[in-house]
Amino acid sequence: MEIVGQLQKQYVDFINSLFREGYLDDQYVQLQKLQDDSNPEFVVEVVSIFFEDSEKLLNDLASSLQQQVVDFKKVDGYVHQFKGSSSSVGAQRVKNACVAFRNFCDEKNLDGCSRFLNLVKQEFYLVKNKLETLLRLEQQILQAGGTVPLIE
Amino acid sequence: MSTKSGLFSDGGKIWMKLWEHISQCFCKIHPHYALYIGSRKVRKNWWRKLLVAWIVFWILISFGILWCMSSQAVEKRKEALASMCDERARMLQDQFNVSMNHIQAMSVLIATFHHGKNPSAIDQITFASYTERTAFDRPLTSGVAYAARVLHSEREQFEIQQGWTIKRMDSVEQTPVHEDEYDPADLEPSPVQDEYAPVIFAQDTVAHIISIDVLSGKEDCENVLRARESGKGVLTAPFRLLKTNRLGVILTFAVYKRDLPPYATSSERIEATVGYLGGIFDVESLVEKLLQQLASKQVILVNVYDTTNLSDPISMYGSNILNDGMRHVSDLNFGDPFRKHEMHCRFKLKPPWPWVAITTSSAILVIALLMGQIFHATMNRIAKVEDDYHEMMELKKLAEAADVAKSQFLATVSHEIRTPMNGVLGMLHMLMDTDLDETQEDYIRTAQESGKALVSLINEVLDQAKIESGRFELETVCFDLKAILDDVLSLFSGKSQEKGVELAVYVSDKVPAKLVGDPGRFRQIITNLMGNSIKFTEKGHVYVTVHLVEEAVNLMDVEMESPSNSTLSGLPVADRRQSCAGFKAFSQEESAPMFSSSSTDQVNLIVSVEDTGQGIPLEAQSRVFTPFMQVGPSITRTHGGTGIGLSISRFLVQLMKGEIGFVSLPQIGSTFTFTAVFTHGCCNVNDQKSQKINNQLNSISLEFREMRALLVDPRPVRAKVSVYHIERLGIHVEVVRDLDKGFFSVNTENSIPNIVFIEREVWDKDLALSTLFLNKLRSLDCKVTPKLFLLSSTISSTRAISTGSSVSTPSVILKPLRASLLIASLQRSMGIGNRGNHRNGELRTLSLRNLLRGRKILVVDDNLVNLKVAAGALKKYGADVVLAERGKEAISLLTPPHHFDACFMDIQMPEMDGFEATKRIRDMESSFNNRIHNGELSVEAYRNISTWHVPILAMTADVIQATSEECLKCGMDGYVSKPFEAEQLYREVSRFSHTVLYEIP
16 A cells, blocks of 8 residues: 555656646646546547657658648648647647747748757657656556546 | 710711721622622621621620610619709708707897896796797707806806706716616716806706706817807707717807807907807707608618718718618708718619610610621522522533534534535446446436435534524625526426426516525525425426515505416415415504615515425424424425424524515415515625626527517416516517417517417417417518427427428427526527526536437547547547548538437548538538428438438637637537537537427427
């Protein structure tokens, strides 16, 4: 039980720090609420889809921006997609980066786009890292026989 | 007397001081009574000291009085003695003086007739007889004698002349003589002297002293010498008389041979002296004789003393009894300055006891002791009462502590039960969300209901405990009465619909919209009364009316005249007037019209809840408001409840300065009526909730303003309720009694109603007529066909009307009518968007679950994450979700006939966006519908749906007005923002869900 308690505390501290630092927002809590006994792996599923989807989108974005003639509309579409999925997961910083990214797309500013691609990429890997840690913690708690604390 | 007054004044001073002291103490005690309670013992001792002082004081006083009075008596006695003594002394003196004067007169007689004549005119015989005959004049003398002055030279001659020799009396005095033996002849002749004074004349009583030389006697000699020197009467000291041997004195006067001037010298007097006249006073017998003449001689004893020699007074009269009692001394003056005499008087008897003084003082003492006793008893009593009081205080404290402990216990236990109960309820709630079979779900529902019942019971008990401990306070906030009643209505709507009981609320338009008071508690009363009514009513109605008290008085008179069966459901009801017959508000109203004028700010509401239930048995009516009393144990078993609801309600009504009453007729129904006082709402800006409702209603009212409605209802009371609710939306209502009149109303030009409400009862009565009416409405020549609604109080399906080509049932509005429900129904059918903002998350989530449960919903989104999340959310509410990633996929899935109840579609999608896909779906639907209408396809084959129109809701992250307009333009039914919000989802889903349930004709 002691281990569970420790893990739970660690989990709460960690997720709180994520909220505090703006990596995640309320949508992640909503996501957690949607997970129930009939759908126990919901969050993991959604997050892993988000990871796959995002990596694909980032690749697409990178290749699009490396084209001789950059199709900004296409780029905008990708960014929009990325924005939608990140907001669905609650990855706030990625979403914010995407919003700014889209402005550069509208301006057809290749430099800005390139810079923001890097930023978005950076933010994405950061949040991916964090979320993986979080999910791993959850797994550990569950394996130790505890329950994942709910964050209000 | 002075001592007495002094004592009293002293006593007075002491008394005054004491009184001051006491009163000071009282003054001190009285205001600081509480302070003294602590030092009771001290005070007790103090009182005891005071009591002792009191007793001692009064003992002293009574002794003082005793002393005073007895001394007064002694004084009086002394005075009496003095006056008696003086009187006796004066009498004695007077009589003595009389005798003395007489003897003096006799001396003059002798000088005149013995010495003045030659030969003498007086001899012994003459003298004796004269004196004998004048003895009455000298009451005090026992005898008179005259002795002549004889010088030695003349002795011989004198002896010869008289015939006897001069004899001396020394021996006589030395040897006691007896009267019988006494003989002057035996006496020795007088020895030779310078001069002699032999007695020559004597009264017979003293004849034995003739020839005796008075100068030879010591006493007589002195007397004689003094008498001739002074020329006045001279007295001897008392001595034993010759012969009689009694005490006596002799008074001697000198007889001069010529008249002497009054200032003659003593030698002249001696020289002129010729003889001596002596009177013998037998003092003893004389005084006795004198006293016998006076009254009350027995009372006092008299002693007479010669006090010439002060150191050795000679007793002249009186027994020498030693008596140290009181005596009085009076001086006697017998005319001889040389001799002093005194009379001593004393009482024969000892002074009597001063009974008066003794009784008086002892009476005073007894009174004082009695007062002391009373005082003591009082103090004891006070002390006892005080002790009892303290004991009571202790007990009271204990009782209060126990009461507080009880309330505390109740509150704590209630709270402690509530907390885990919330956990239990929450868990049950969550359990409901999981995959359960029907039996399990039923179990859980039962458990949940039991839990809720338990929580409400605990709340009631908590309320009761609060009431008992007097810690119940009302809020004063601004609230909307109608909104509260609507809330309560929706709370009971399910139950009433289930039972088929008509539930209605009517609020008089005179009642202000905004009131200030405690909405929660008002709601509690209403909920309680309505809950009871619905619980005990199986058929008929439950009707709540709210009026102003002023208005209600008139209203009741009107009601009295109207027929008795004109109630909401037509069933007889208990007379409402009786339920509030005893209300003070009414008597006030009748007696003085000042009611309305004096309290302009006050709103006196009268609320009555009327039902057609089983009523309260007569024998149970008296204890309806008693806590924990129910009609009978069987009621508790069948209907549950604690039986404190009404007691709490009554208390709440009292807190609202109102009264509650009821009338109940078994098997007919009960009517509960209460009054409550509120104040006019001065709407507070902070009061978010009511503000919001108000705004919402206002904005909605605008949408329906200027609309006209036709209400077909044969029953005026029910019509009144419906009109009240419809008019709240700003719609003008015309009421007709039946459909025939409805035809007439519809036919009239330029007054075609926008909406027609028909009571279900009217509709079902004559279906042919109803159909006719429906067709009439459709054939009306106007831009918008009037919308038709049926008003029903039960869920049971409305009988469909076949109108030849199409089968159609008008929209049904389930009673109880309330503003929100009407708005929703009207908006739904008239397509007026609701842009209001609901904020009631919890309720929505629940309702959402009910709305979405088992619904088949297609979600279209190219973003896998979004798709997944949306699906999760909808699944969470029990929907059956199908996912699609492409618009084309959606189109193929939604090609009629299909089994989807709704579609959520992302707008921005690659290849084909949401707008495009929706357009295509709508095109497909319309062509399919046409084919059905044209009879190419049979309705029965395609789920009995005559018109295919799947609700499509856009999912968009950008909630911009333009987007939503575009959504509607391309045939979408609404939009929801991404990520999903329960609120918004509910609103949109509730819109389309109804269109699924009741197809728009």
